[in-house]
Amino acid sequence: MSGPHKPRPPAPPDAVLPLTITSTTPTEEWCTACKAYTRLTGELLALTPDGVSTLGPWTWCDICTDTNDPDDRRPAHG
Numbered sequence: 001m002s003g004p005h006k007p008r009p010p011a012p013p014d015a016v017l018p019l020t021i022t023s024t025t026p027t028e029e030w031c032t033a034c035k036a037y038t039r040l041t042g043e044l045l046a047l048t049p050d051g052v053s054t055l056g057p058w059t060w061c062d063i064c065t066d067t068n069d070p071d072d073r074r075p076a077h078g
């Protein structure tokens with residue numbers, strides 16, 4: 001006898017869901033502001049253990065949408 005044998009409790013589940021955000025292949029579209037095919041559209045997808053769910057469409061223009069900090073690129077006047 002080596003004392004009471006306590007079973008180990010199961011490990012707690014991870015607090016963070018194994019959720020992956022991805023997108024469909026973007027499609028080039030006409031940007032009315034730039035007058036060029038610079039706009040990309042696609043659909044946001046959430047990959048979960050249950051399956052794939054669509055979050056919604058997204059659009060991004062190479063010219064209009066600036067991913068960089070606009071305040072950092074544009075010189076401040078005044």
Ligand SMILES: [Zn+2]
Binds near residue numbers: 038
């Ligand atoms: Zn544009």
